[in-house]
């Protein structure tokens with residue numbers, strides 16, 4: 544699959560508009576980062592949306608799924624978490640020696656440390672743990688945060704939307720968190 548230049552342009556216009564309408568502090572800096580980082584032109588992943596503009600298309604698909612199935616979450620939170628969950632798949636070089644476990648953590652670091660973009664706790668959890676059973680959990684504190692994420696409707700909307708857009712089966716199986724520390728990775 545390939546997107547036309549017009550489709551790429553239209554996705555870019557739409558994403559900027561959706562984010563601007565949230566009126567969230569620092570949204571101007573965020574949009575500048577998206578432009579600079581190649582967000583609108585990057586491939587989605589080496590596994591899915593492997594074409595120019597794929598990352599933006601995938602992010603919009605996650606948002607559309609989440610908005611369609613939403614029953615009580617804040618609309619701006621859905622837009623922000625869905626459109627930014629894979630932000631680290633853009634052109635951004637972290638300082639040498641900085642290590643992350645998983646791309647949810649990386650996306651969060653760009654938003655919080657680099658851009659200073661304000662997020663609610665629920666948005667942070669949804670971005671950090673959007674991979675669900677694919678998340679690396681390094682310690683007990685992380686396990687507790689992951690358990691908290693799994694209780695959140697926003698997290699489940701983003702996680703399931705991400706799985707469906709990427710062509711995977713979502714695995715929302717409860718009662719697995721206790722095994723996280725032992726296994727390192729679910």
Ligand SMILES: [Fe+2]
Nearest residue numbers: 601628629705
């Ligand atoms: Fe994703």
